[in-house]
Amino acid sequence: MIEKFDPVLLARVQFAFTVSFHIIFPAFTIGLASWLAVLEWRWLTTGKTVYEEIYRMWVKIFAVTFGMGVVSGVVMSFQFGMNWSVFSDRTGNVLGPLLGYEVLTAFFLEASFLGVMLFGWNRVSPKMHFAATIIVALGTLISAFWILSANSWMQTPRGYLIGVDGLLYPTDWMKVIFNPSFPYRFFHMVTASYLTTAFVVGGVGAYYLYRNQHVKHARVMLGMAMIMAIFVAPTQAVLGDLHGLNTLKHQPAKVAAMEGIWDTQKGAPLKLFGWPDQEEEKTNYAIEIPKLSSLILTHNLNGEVKGLKEWAKDKRPPVAWVFWSFRLMVGIGVLMIFTGVTAAILFLRKQLFAKRWFQLWCVAMTPSGFISVLAGWFVTEIGRQPYIVYGVMRTVETVSPVMGSQIAMSLLAFIFSYFFIFGAGSYYILRLIGKGPDIQEQEYGTHGVKKPPLLTDLTSETGGKHV
Amino acid sequence: MFSLESFMDLPLIWYGLISTAIFLYVLLDGFDLGVGILFPFAPSESCRNRMMNSIAPFWDGNETWLVLGGGGLFAAFPLAYAILMPALYLPVVFMLIGLIFRGVAFEFRFKAIGKSRKFWDYSFHFGSLVATFMQGMVLGAFVQGIKIQGRSFGGGAFDWLNAYSVMVGMALVFGYALLGATWVIMKTDGITQDWARKCAGYVLGYVGLFLGIVSISMPMMNTDVKALWFSLPNFFYLLPIPLSTVVMFVMLWRGLIKGKEYLPFFLSIGVFLTGYVGLGISLWPWLVPFEVSFRQAAAAPESQSLLLIGTVILLPLILGYVAYCYYVFRGKTSDETLY
Numbered sequence: 001m002i003e004k005f006d007p008v009l010l011a012r013v014q015f016a017f018t019v020s021f022h023i024i025f026p027a028f029t030i031g032l033a034s035w036l037a038v039l040e041w042r043w044l045t046t047g048k049t050v051y052e053e054i055y056r057m058w059v060k061i062f063a064v065t066f067g068m069g070v071v072s073g074v075v076m077s078f079q080f081g082m083n084w085s086v087f088s089d090r091t092g093n094v095l096g097p098l099l100g101y102e103v104l105t106a107f108f109l110e111a112s113f114l115g116v117m118l119f120g121w122n123r124v125s126p127k128m129h130f131a132a133t134i135i136v137a138l139g140t141l142i143s144a145f146w147i148l149s150a151n152s153w154m155q156t157p158r159g160y161l162i163g164v165d166g167l168l169y170p171t172d173w174m175k176v177i178f179n180p181s182f183p184y185r186f187f188h189m190v191t192a193s194y195l196t197t198a199f200v201v202g203g204v205g206a207y208y209l210y211r212n213q214h215v216k217h218a219r220v221m222l223g224m225a226m227i228m229a230i231f232v233a234p235t236q237a238v239l240g241d242l243h244g245l246n247t248l249k250h251q252p253a254k255v256a257a258m259e260g261i262w263d264t265q266k267g268a269p270l271k272l273f274g275w276p277d278q279e280e281e282k283t284n285y286a287i288e289i290p291k292l293s294s295l296i297l298t299h300n301l302n303g304e305v306k307g308l309k310e311w312a313k314d315k316r317p318p319v320a321w322v323f324w325s326f327r328l329m330v331g332i333g334v335l336m337i338f339t340g341v342t343a344a345i346l347f348l349r350k351q352l353f354a355k356r357w358f359q360l361w362c363v364a365m366t367p368s369g370f371i372s373v374l375a376g377w378f379v380t381e382i383g384r385q386p387y388i389v390y391g392v393m394r395t396v397e398t399v400s401p402v403m404g405s406q407i408a409m410s411l412l413a414f415i416f417s418y419f420f421i422f423g424a425g426s427y428y429i430l431r432l433i434g435k436g437p438d439i440q441e442q443e444y445g446t447h448g449v450k451k452p453p454l455l456t457d458l459t460s461e462t463g464g465k466h467v
Numbered sequence: 468m469f470s471l472e473s474f475m476d477l478p479l480i481w482y483g484l485i486s487t488a489i490f491l492y493v494l495l496d497g498f499d500l501g502v503g504i505l506f507p508f509a510p511s512e513s514c515r516n517r518m519m520n521s522i523a524p525f526w527d528g529n530e531t532w533l534v535l536g537g538g539g540l541f542a543a544f545p546l547a548y549a550i551l552m553p554a555l556y557l558p559v560v561f562m563l564i565g566l567i568f569r570g571v572a573f574e575f576r577f578k579a580i581g582k583s584r585k586f587w588d589y590s591f592h593f594g595s596l597v598a599t600f601m602q603g604m605v606l607g608a609f610v611q612g613i614k615i616q617g618r619s620f621g622g623g624a625f626d627w628l629n630a631y632s633v634m635v636g637m638a639l640v641f642g643y644a645l646l647g648a649t650w651v652i653m654k655t656d657g658i659t660q661d662w663a664r665k666c667a668g669y670v671l672g673y674v675g676l677f678l679g680i681v682s683i684s685m686p687m688m689n690t691d692v693k694a695l696w697f698s699l700p701n702f703f704y705l706l707p708i709p710l711s712t713v714v715m716f717v718m719l720w721r722g723l724i725k726g727k728e729y730l731p732f733f734l735s736i737g738v739f740l741t742g743y744v745g746l747g748i749s750l751w752p753w754l755v756p757f758e759v760s761f762r763q764a765a766a767a768p769e770s771q772s773l774l775l776i777g778t779v780i781l782l783p784l785i786l787g788y789v790a791y792c793y794y795v796f797r798g799k800t801s802d803e804t805l806y
Contacts, residue, residue, distance in 0.1 A: 070570060093769070104785065431578065
């Protein structure tokens with residue numbers, strides 16, 4: 001009975017669970033590290049302690065998040081071999097060096113200088129500390145470079161040949177690393193991380209403003225976040241469109257699943273909503289906008305869009321997952337752009353920090369980036385199915401010779417541990433947010449620091465006259 | 468496609484590099500896992516804070532060597548990676564979960580108050596203990612040999628579980644505890660240091676015992692290993708290894724009694740090094756004992772070449788800035804919250 005667990009399904013679920021859980025943390029830390037570098041730069045150049053106080057608050061949140069990212073990331077370096085050993089054996093020649101470079105160029109850099117960044121305040125000069133922050137931020141980006149190159153190679157494999165022994169051999173490293181979908185995926189993901197961080201920071205700033213706490217700091221947080229929303233959210237839409245066109249060129253079946261289109265047609269409508277039925281080969285209850293899909297995908301009202309029926313049934317991805325994840329991702333992207341536009345209008349009316357409904361809205365948008373990043377990864381990873389290396393290797397062929405019961409047991413252990421850890425981590429992060437920035441006590445009379453205002457004046461920005 | 472194959476022995480170089488990475492992992496994470504193993508036995512809360520602070524800036528970097536071990540094995544010897552991971556599936560899972568619970572404790576502990584802090588103390592301790600024990604079991608299973616079928620693991624789900632691997636698991640717990648205790652001697656003073664010195668004395672006895680058992684049992688379990696160590700003239704060539712272990716062991720004992728602060732840690736490293744070299748010689752040339760050699764498991768020369776170029780440039784750089792980070796946090800650690 002115990003042997004009836006399906007190892008392929010369980011391996012899929014386990015890998016999906018561990019990698020989805022892991023990506024939450026880098027999605028946040030990539031953006032946060034860069035933002036911390038900007039904060040420290042502002043602090044060092046302007047000398048305003050508000051930046052330092054914000055830095056010191058967020059670096060603690062960064063530490064908690066990074067810690068969870070590290071421990072869930074160590075798991076990933078074993079997950080390939082544990083669940084997909086045949087895949088590891090066959091693609092090791094091509095993918096191994098990319099992951100090796102990730103460790104050598106990024107992980108050591110991040111891990112080593114994180115110690116200086118967190119604990120080195122009184123042990124290194126401010127400049128060296130700033131350098132450590134920049135190095136950590138660079139490390140997160142370098143890490144993203146290699147892992148997205150490896151992932152993109154699985155989507156659009158190039159620069160290899162299949163040997164007589166069935167193993168893959170590299171023929172051109174530049175083609176392997178800079179495979180066709182890599183630049184798009186890299187910029188799309190890094191931008192997504194920046195937006196994720198921006199909406200978390202903005203949400204926290206808005207929360208403080210709403211509660212009339214830490215107003216000076218909250219303005220900086222919300223202000224900086226909204227700069228990102230105004231300029232970067234629309235940029236992401238453009239990058240996403242380019243990424244989509246690239247996918248259309250190299251993985252048209254994925255795009256057909258994203259659009260829920262079964263029959264190849266000219267002037268294809270955009271299905272806003274609907275219910276794709278894999279068996280019936282149609283999308284039920286669809287709400288459509290005529291010709292829009294063709295316009296988006298081919299930039300021509302009557303362009304031809306390939307439908308899923310072009311591929312044999314066993315070569316199609318699970319359509320409903322891809323279809324809905326895509327809508328979730330794009331939907332949140334639209335809300336982010338909307339937030340940016342609203343922020344711009346409020347700013348021009350000098351009301352950005354005043355409108356309470358906007359503060360509530362920003363609080364509600366806090367988790368939006370995470371959901372969107374996960375949905376996006378669901379689109380690209382499930383959309384690649386039934387292949388593990390697109391067009392080359394099917395996922396079912398590459399599973400490890402491990403009993404289903406073993407995978408089930410370890411899956412349960414991972415689920416339990418991760419939810420526990422995640423719960424505790426979220427709790428501590430929320431508490432750090434609840435506590436807010438520590439205001440530095442300064443000795444007055446030195447370095448031009450004025451006598452502190454009376455307690456009753458502290459919340460008003462203009463302040464009274466101090467004697 | 469470039470390849471350095473024609474003028475260097477790539478598989479051998481990579482075998483050396485991966486072995487070095489794993490050894491560095493054992494040393495570096497060894498001492499911080501060891502601190503975790505000893506953690507709840509420390510005499511006071513402020514001792515525990517000091518112990519935690521002494522490794523907080525480093526644990527993350529130390530664990531990266533494990534990722535390099537895993538990632539490097541995948542890159543340089545994908546076949547070995549593809550066989551060993553399924554073969555050691557469950558102990559690796561338990562090790563990872565142990566590492567998760569101890570890793571997050573570093574951050575969570577300082578943020579928790581009251582009872583929940585106690586919880587993270589134990590999470591740190593048991594996480595370290597489980598991770599270490601599982602690494603020992605992995606080693607125990609590894610030296611007993613792995614069954615294969617074609618290019619895959621061919622054994623059962625619980626091949627790794629037997630009295631011998633349990634024994635090696637316990638041995639490693641004491642080994643890491645020794646590294647941890649001598650590290651604490653080096654990084655603290657006062658009652659924390661006194662206590663750590665006492666601990667080091669106790670665990671040193673067990674380390675000696677287990678070293679003896681493993682050294683005797685390895686040749687007894689495998690005739691090839693026996694032939695390697697006990698045939699002439701090999702015996703005389705290899706004799707310096709056990710001899711130097713014994714010498715360092717005695718020096719370590721005396722160093723502890725004399726109250727040396729730095730020497731015990733570096734001698735513990737020495738004991739680990741000779742043990743590791745001895746193990747390496749016994750298992751030569753197997754990467755999956757006793758089925759797949761490092762030459763059979765090697766990735767394509769083009770792949771090994773590409774990563775080798777990067778490693779030659781980056782590894783000295785990494786060692787340099789890792790050393791810098793240890794230098795920044797040199798000296799005795801305080802018990803105050805660091806940030």
